[in-house]
Amino acid sequence: MMQNQIHLWAFLQGIGFFPTGWKHKRAKPEGVFHMDYYARVAQLAEQGRFDAIVFGDQLQSRGAGGRAPERLAMPTLDPVSLLTAMAAVTRHIGLVATVSTTYNTPEMLAERFGTMERITGGRSGWNIVTTAHPDTAPNFGATELPPKDARYRNAVEVVARACELWAAMDREGPELPQGRPVLVQAGQSPDGRDFAARTAEAIFCPAASIEAGVDFRTDLRSRVTSVGRNPDGVRIMPGLSCVLCGTEEEARAEHTAILDLADDALAIEYLSESLCCDLTGFDPLGQIPVDEILAKTLLPQGDVARSIVPGAEKGTPLGEFAANFMRHPRGHNVFIGTPEQMADMMIEWRDAGACDGFTLQPSYMPGGLEDFVGQVVPILQARGRLRTDYPGTTLRETLGLPAREAVTA
Amino acid sequence: MTRPFILSASVAEPAFAVPDHARAVLQAAEAAGFDLLMLGRSGERPFDAQVLVAWAAPMTTTLGVVATVPASKAHPFHVARALSAVDFLATGRTGWSVVPEGAPDGMAEDMIGAARALWDGWGSDTLILDKESGRYLDASKVKASNYKGAYFKVAGPVNAMRPPLGHPLLVIDGDDPIAIDDADIALVSDGTAAPQATKRLIKVGADADAAMLAERFESREIDGAHFTLNDALSELPQIGARLAALLAPRPAGNLRARLGLPIPSTASNQPGGAVIPEIA
Numbered sequence: 053m054m055q056n057q058i059h060l061w062a063f064l065q066g067i068g069f070f071p072t073g074w075k076h077k078r079a080k081p082e083g084v085f086h087m088d089y090y091a092r093v094a095q096l097a098e099q100g101r102f103d104a105i106v107f108g109d110q111l112q113s114r115g116a117g118g119r120a121p122e123r124l125a126m127p128t129l130d131p132v133s134l135l136t137a138m139a140a141v142t143r144h145i146g147l148v149a150t151v152s153t154t155y156n157t158p159e160m161l162a163e164r165f166g167t168m169e170r171i172t173g174g175r176s177g178w179n180i181v182t183t184a185h186p187d188t189a190p191n192f193g194a195t196e197l198p199p200k201d202a203r204y205r206n207a208v209e210v211v212a213r214a215c216e217l218w219a220a221m222d223r224e225g226p227e228l229p230q231g232r233p234v235l236v237q238a239g240q241s242p243d244g245r246d247f248a249a250r251t252a253e254a255i256f257c258p259a260a261s262i263e264a265g266v267d268f269r270t271d272l273r274s275r276v277t278s279v280g281r282n283p284d285g286v287r288i289m290p291g292l293s294c295v296l297c298g299t300e301e302e303a304r305a306e307h308t309a310i311l312d313l314a315d316d317a318l319a320i321e322y323l324s325e326s327l328c329c330d331l332t333g334f335d336p337l338g339q340i341p342v343d344e345i346l347a348k349t350l351l352p353q354g355d356v357a358r359s360i361v362p363g364a365e366k367g368t369p370l371g372e373f374a375a376n377f378m379r380h381p382r383g384h385n386v387f388i389g390t391p392e393q394m395a396d397m398m399i400e401w402r403d404a405g406a407c408d409g410f411t412l413q414p415s416y417m418p419g420g421l422e423d424f425v426g427q428v429v430p431i432l433q434a435r436g437r438l439r440t441d442y443p444g445t446t447l448r449e450t451l452g453l454p455a456r457e458a459v460t461a
Numbered sequence: 462m463t464r465p466f467i468l469s470a471s472v473a474e475p476a477f478a479v480p481d482h483a484r485a486v487l488q489a490a491e492a493a494g495f496d497l498l499m500l501g502r503s504g505e506r507p508f509d510a511q512v513l514v515a516w517a518a519p520m521t522t523t524l525g526v527v528a529t530v531p532a533s534k535a536h537p538f539h540v541a542r543a544l545s546a547v548d549f550l551a552t553g554r555t556g557w558s559v560v561p562e563g564a565p566d567g568m569a570e571d572m573i574g575a576a577r578a579l580w581d582g583w584g585s586d587t588l589i590l591d592k593e594s595g596r597y598l599d600a601s602k603v604k605a606s607n608y609k610g611a612y613f614k615v616a617g618p619v620n621a622m623r624p625p626l627g628h629p630l631l632v633i634d635g636d637d638p639i640a641i642d643d644a645d646i647a648l649v650s651d652g653t654a655a656p657q658a659t660k661r662l663i664k665v666g667a668d669a670d671a672a673m674l675a676e677r678f679e680s681r682e683i684d685g686a687h688f689t690l691n692d693a694l695s696e697l698p699q700i701g702a703r704l705a706a707l708l709a710p711r712p713a714g715n716l717r718a719r720l721g722l723p724i725p726s727t728a729s730n731q732p733g734g735a736v737i738p739e740i741a
Contacts, residue, residue: 074590074592074597075592075595077592079592080740081590081592081597081740082590082737082738082739082740085549085588085622085735085737086549086737087518087519087549087550087551087552090550091519110620111538111620112620113603113617113618113619113620114620115603115618119600120598120600120603120618121600122589122596122597122598122599122600123595123596123597124597125597126597126598126620127583127619127620127621127622128620128621129542129545129546129549129621129622130539130542130543130545130546130621132512132515132543133511133512133515133542133543133546133547133550134515134546134550136512136513136515136516137515137516137518137519137547137550139516140516140517140518140519140520141519155536155538155539156536156539157534159534160534160535160536160539163508163509163534164509164511164512166509167478167508167509167512167513168509168512170478170479170480170508171478171479171480171483171512171513171516172480172516173480190614190615190616191538191615191616191617191619192536192538192615193613193614193615225475226475226476226478226479315595317595318595
């Protein structure tokens, strides 16, 4: 085993990390509706010796205030279907689907992932989410989401029951090559972190700086230890986006160019989605309409107030606030520079204990993934930090975990 | 166009969930000229067929892949999304067959109604994908279905596009008590009342007589045959060889075009499937 090996996951949902990504000249927004695109990007990730491809998911269509946004890439297709099709055209890469414990029964989950586990030859993973968007409930006959603590209590029971069902499926045959899918989690709150510590074999998180990464990983490893699990059996994989060019100056210019693909309308559309409140009728040069937003948003008012009140107090116009909001989508680290600098940064984070690897979120697709695999992967391999071949065939083997393990949830 | 003799079969072997076996069965079905391969059947569904049709999509080029969907162990929001994705991956070659699997009366019909409403929430021409103007889609073509059935209440819009087929082919097994009179295909047994559907396939065993099938097809009593397989790998080539004379070349296009199955006018609010704009 290489010392301080860097694990790589590819987060490939949609058409890239930036809301403007689909407009980039190298982006292929039509690709997400074609098998050729999924075959190409899955094979690229496998060529780059990534552990796994992961797709996020939502169970609601975009559309604040009942109006579908015209300028954002949507819809997103079902991740289990896309990943299972990608398995048919690859041999090693793991396939991790985000699926909700709130809007699936344990029986549905066990059947779906059990079949995926068999047909992928042991490359399946489940990113366990409890679903947080308020627009989801009416798609499942409910008026409101259950509160967060109830969702997490339910998730613990659902995962435990699904694991029992997988054990039964495995006994009946055909065998489940890993016993069950690899369990993955991304919760940030104390409830989410405790659940992850008891359950997950890999964890995503946003970490905007190396210090934030060290804090998160140290906290998670201590929670894992306190529930009697081995912290070395859990991979911490913060998100990482990037803009790569031959010089740092060119990369900065390219990053600016990507952000400049957003006009006011797109930026306000994205802000509307993020705040769950239609702002498209407001003047981009006017004040941030704080009272209207707080009255209309479907999200918890306190969370929304925290993100908009500081800007409003400074008198930032709505359009400018929206454009700034889009610079750091979802709080992940965005690396801007040369491939050599990026490899240095990744090694520094790994050696500092800020992560076990990274969940790459290409800024646009497929160009962002092509650049990383073509330019950064060979450097990491030459420095002995990234495998040049897969150690086995299952995702657990790829992650360096024991071949089979019972759940401790 | 020449009226096609539709050749269909169902596999329900647990081994179909294992890649080497599934690959061989899919290749055998395509080589034998089958139009439809149904994964699972009523009472025998040893896998999640919605997952396996996704895997089958890039493994096949002409075969229609039909997922059995249990009314009692699925939700129309998930089903509509999964089948939409698979229909894109398979470029318009998917079908579905709702099986009651212990569901209360009316639940299978409710599943069908809800999924159809979700697919109809997206217009065929919703996507624009114009980088210059920045318009990704035409918002006026996306609508909440607000479907309210006895079992399923689904607001929508679904977070999935209308499929290339518009709706995947709906296959109803006539031996299941499902009150749907506008399915695309009904599988019928001799001597039983058949549900209304655009096409009727007679359910037969692997040793069915080719001359008998040809005669009933010519008399327009049936539109093809559905074989219930027990050992798919050996039976598929034998059936293909015996029925080769009945199988005329198919026109190009998606599964509806190949088999002469336009969306029934009562089933959808629009006649076509999703169109993906070409980007220069």
